[in-house]
Amino acid sequence: MFDPDGPYRLSPNVSLRPERFGALAYHFGTRKLSFMKTPQLVEIVRELTRHPSARSAVSHLSGAEQTSYLKALASLAHAGMIVPA
């Protein structure tokens, strides 16, 4: 379960490959790909460890954006791309 108030980080099994739309994340354990469809999402994921919670990592965004990026983080957590820190 994704907890927006918990701390997260990129899974150690995951590599990020920059792409023009954002990045491609590959999980070497599950062999799954995820697509991070904006550069901003990539930035947020890279900065996760500097924040006490996922919510704090998106706090600089507007309300609507916060909701949509938290949703994106939830789906990355669901795919095991980001894990509780």
Place this chain on the structure above:
Amino acid sequence: MNAPLKTSTANTSEVLPLVEQFKYGLDSPICLTWEWTYACNLSCAHCLSASGRRDPDELSTDEIKAVIDELERMQVFYVNVGGGEPTVRPDFWELVAYAVEHNVGIKFSTNGYRIDEEHARWLAATDYVDVQISLDGATPEVNDAVRGPGSYDTAMAAMANLYAAGMRGFKISVVMTSQNIDQLDEFKRIADGFEAQLRITRLRPSGRGADVWDELHPSAEQQWTIYRWLLDHGDEVLTGDSFFHLNALGSEPLPGLNLCGAGRVVCLIDPVGDVYACPFAIHDAFHGGNVREAGFGAVWWDSELFNELRQPQTGGACLSCSAYDACQGGCMAAKFFTGLPLDGPDPECVKGHGEAALAEVDAERTPRPAQDHSKPSAKQQQVLLGLPALRRPDRACDESPLAGMT
């Protein structure tokens, strides 16, 4: 061809859908097929790469390792290794081990020939390796008519070895033909029995597939069968980019990669290092370069052809079709090798436009693949199928320049 396994998307509302992003190409391919040899112990009637005999100019062990190093730097996370039968290379296991040590996962396609108990145990114990066993009939009769006598038993024995070694979720890959479409449930049962993952793909008129395509490609009615079966089971099987042309049959898009990714996300390196936009497109028209010149990246990033493929494509005759958004005009390779224009309908267009267009094509003028390593026995395979041994007039260019040397 081989699309990424299962993908998930971290989406936000205002960005382009993934399919649109893919059209401009990726920094590195995600569906890279790499054929390690043209040699094969079998002579399947529909072989997409017209394999059989080794080419004396195939990449050496060191050359393959150098490309693996480059793929690691390019963050190509996995490749689909095929052939020919890749396991006949004496350095096959060494190369697989080298790749996974360098964070390049390997999924290799095999007819099962070398998957004995010992290799099955090694595979089960090695991370980042996946195996795909080819099977084109759920019964020996149907399978062996296309793949050759004994090939069903070989494949089943390989699967039993993998299962006994504890390997789970390996792939069973089936090319759908007019002969095996009514066996779909049976294939699923076989896969479930081995706790394996069923993968079904489209027969394309590539390599020797061109010679048997008329007889083996599904009828319009059989396309409906595939479409309906996929609506029911699509989430349990892999299809790559095989069936997006069937999306024009209904309003519900099938799971899978719904566009032609050739040169955008899909690519082939052949055994002699030639780079083509797609494994089903071994022809000069889709040749981007050779890894021996300046490596793979130089071709992927800079080849004129690949950059052209990443430009918006015109829909041609398909543009007026109401189903174009769903079907995208189908498979480039299928059009090319049946002699149809690339911006028109797929030969298996579900609206019947392909069939009409095919009627205008002079069969003797359709393009032939750039490489043909067929053994003489490949012709016998067609006889097994009940096909005339020669479907096309022999021409000088049909003969590999290397004939007799291997």
